[in-house]
Amino acid sequence: MASRAPAATGRLLLGFRKWYYNAAGFNKIGLMRDDTIHEDSDVKEALRRLPERVYNDRMFRLKRAIDLSMKHTILPKEQWTKYGEDVRYLEPYLKEVIRERKEMEEWSKK
Amino acid sequence: LKVSTGCHSYQEFVTKLPSGLVIASLENYSPASRIGVFVKAGCRYESLENQGVTHLLRLAANLTTKGASAFRICRGVEAVGGSLGVTSSRENMMYSVDCLRDHIDTVMEYLINVTTAPEFRPWEVSDLTPRVRVDKALAAQNPQVGVIEALHEAAYKNALSNSLFCPDYMVGHVNADHMHNFIENNFTSARMALVGLGVDHRVLKQVGEQFLNIRSGVGATGSKAQYRGGEVREHNGSSLVHSAVVSEGAAVGTDEAMAFSVLQHILGAGPHIKRGSNSTSKLTQGIAKATADPFDASAFNANYSDSGLFGIYTISQSAAAGDVINAAIGQVKAAAGGVSEADLTCAKTQLKAEYLMSLESSEGLLDAMGSQALAGGTYHTPEAVLQKIDSVSATSVANAAKKFVLGKKSMASSGNLIKTPFVDEI
Numbered sequence: 001m002a003s004r005a006p007a008a009t010g011r012l013l014l015g016f017r018k019w020y021y022n023a024a025g026f027n028k029i030g031l032m033r034d035d036t037i038h039e040d041s042d043v044k045e046a047l048r049r050l051p052e053r054v055y056n057d058r059m060f061r062l063k064r065a066i067d068l069s070m071k072h073t074i075l076p077k078e079q080w081t082k083y084g085e086d087v088r089y090l091e092p093y094l095k096e097v098i099r100e101r102k103e104m105e106e107w108s109k110k
Numbered sequence: 111l112k113v114s115t116g117c118h119s120y121q122e123f124v125t126k127l128p129s130g131l132v133i134a135s136l137e138n139y140s141p142a143s144r145i146g147v148f149v150k151a152g153c154r155y156e157s158l159e160n161q162g163v164t165h166l167l168r169l170a171a172n173l174t175t176k177g178a179s180a181f182r183i184c185r186g187v188e189a190v191g192g193s194l195g196v197t198s199s200r201e202n203m204m205y206s207v208d209c210l211r212d213h214i215d216t217v218m219e220y221l222i223n224v225t226t227a228p229e230f231r232p233w234e235v236s237d238l239t240p241r242v243r244v245d246k247a248l249a250a251q252n253p254q255v256g257v258i259e260a261l262h263e264a265a266y267k268n269a270l271s272n273s274l275f276c277p278d279y280m281v282g283h284v285n286a287d288h289m290h291n292f293i294e295n296n297f298t299s300a301r302m303a304l305v306g307l308g309v310d311h312r313v314l315k316q317v318g319e320q321f322l323n324i325r326s327g328v329g330a331t332g333s334k335a336q337y338r339g340g341e342v343r344e345h346n347g348s349s350l351v352h353s354a355v356v357s358e359g360a361a362v363g364t365d366e367a368m369a370f371s372v373l374q375h376i377l378g379a380g381p382h383i384k385r386g387s388n389s390t391s392k393l394t395q396g397i398a399k400a401t402a403d404p405f406d407a408s409a410f411n412a413n414y415s416d417s418g419l420f421g422i423y424t425i426s427q428s429a430a431a432g433d434v435i436n437a438a439i440g441q442v443k444a445a446a447g448g449v450s451e452a453d454l455t456c457a458k459t460q461l462k463a464e465y466l467m468s469l470e471s472s473e474g475l476l477d478a479m480g481s482q483a484l485a486g487g488t489y490h491t492p493e494a495v496l497q498k499i500d501s502v503s504a505t506s507v508a509n510a511a512k513k514f515v516l517g518k519k520s521m522a523s524s525g526n527l528i529k530t531p532f533v534d535e536i
Contacts, residue, residue: 048233049231100179100181103179103181103182107185
């Protein structure tokens with residue numbers, strides 16, 4: 001979604017993206033974008049493949065967010081996830097899962 | 111290079127590349143070709159930290175590599191009607207592919223990928239754990255496997271005492287790093303051989319030069335096997351007692367090894383006729399005088415690169431176990447006193463027949479060529495081997511039997527061991 005910007009309008013687009021990220025609001029409860037991704041079967045398989053540390057960090061962030069949501073509060077501003085800190089940790093695994101699934105589908109067509 | 115025209119000639123070619131890789135091929139004019147990559151990476155090269163890694167490697171042969179995903183390897187090999195398999199012994203690992211001659215390029219690509227560039231993705235490796243358990247459960251069904259693993263554990267201090275199967279405490283704990291390290295240290299060019307049946311030698315040579323020299327050198331040297339002579343007893347509820355008593359034998363390729371093989375056939379190396387009386391087996395004839403219960407006995411002979419084991423393997427009813435084992439040992443002692451010419455000739459013929467029959471199938475032939483290529487970098491023709499067998503004299507056979515009688519014994523038994531003697535009581 002946010003990775004195919006041309007270099008020419010770089011600064012403008014970057015500003016827009018940062019604004020959109022903050023407006024989306026999930027960073028206020030300490031989540032990263034990949035924590036909020038909808039869990040379909042590809043994502044479930046990619047999550048299964050996460051290394052243990054990354055998976056544990058994700059679980060911690062989700063638990064903290066659920067707790068905040070129950071208390072109807074948000075984190076103090078210093079603890080909000082910054083746009084620069086948001087790592088797309090699931091993306092390589094998800095890409096690989098989708099590539100494998102497509103390969104299987106290609107073979108089944110033959 | 112000798113290229114045959116007209117009359118078919120079965121010429122073996124063996125080349126040793128500067129990197130140490132040995133390439134051997136035989137054009138057998140068969141419609142199906144078979145290629146194997148042999149590596150000196152059996153379970154004897156496992157260290158105390160990575161016990162069980164070769165078991166995992168055996169199961170990981172179909173996992174994703176840098177060039178192809180696991181799915182693609184499976185479907186690709188199936189699509190050309192071929193097969194990809196891996197066998198490992200205590201000394202070597204053998205990856206082999208076979209398929210119709212025309213499709214050999216496809217499967218060769220997968221074979222090279224599997225042996226040189228596996229990725230061992232962490233989730234794929236941890237998915238192997240149930241398969242390890244299944245392997246171990248299947249092995250546990252078979253008492254012979256347990257006894258032979260226990261025998262090696264009892265007989266050696268290191269190297270050859272490692273089991274072919276992953277030990278219980280390592281199931282689920284062998285990870286991708288162990289496997290990568292093992293490959294880095296052991297799958298080096300100097301310890302590999304590329305063998306082909308029904309493949310052009312030049313093609314193999316090209317493949318060997320281009321793809322199989324990723325890791326050069328000798329890698330980590332294995333330790334020399336130290337024989338110690340011990341005993342392992344597994345008392346369980348089985349009414350049949352399996353017992354193996356051995357002492358140190360001969361290393362592969364020595365004249366002594368040939369004498370041990372002949373002695374093995376004099377004593378009895380398995381029945382030749384189903385439900386027959388096994389009349390040429392000295393062990394069977396001798397033990398039949400000691401007990402009326404059903405039993406089975408054969409001579410056990412194993413040859414490794416720097417050591418060997420020779421002795422007897424008996425299966426008997428638990429009450430008669432002591433009599434059977436003592437009678438069997440008695441027969442070997444009798445052989446140490448001298449063997450008759452008739453027995454010697456009979457055993458030599460049986461050994462020759464067994465050897466030649468093992469070369470009849472393409473798996474057996476590939477295995478023989480590969481093991482010889484790894485062990486010595488050459489190929490001994492069947493005629494040369496038959497001559498060696500013929501040159502074994504009665505004295506060398508008697509000396510081999512003496513070596514067993516005088517040597518420090520190792521023993522492994524399983525079953526209801528109430529009447530089974532300890533190794534020092536034999």
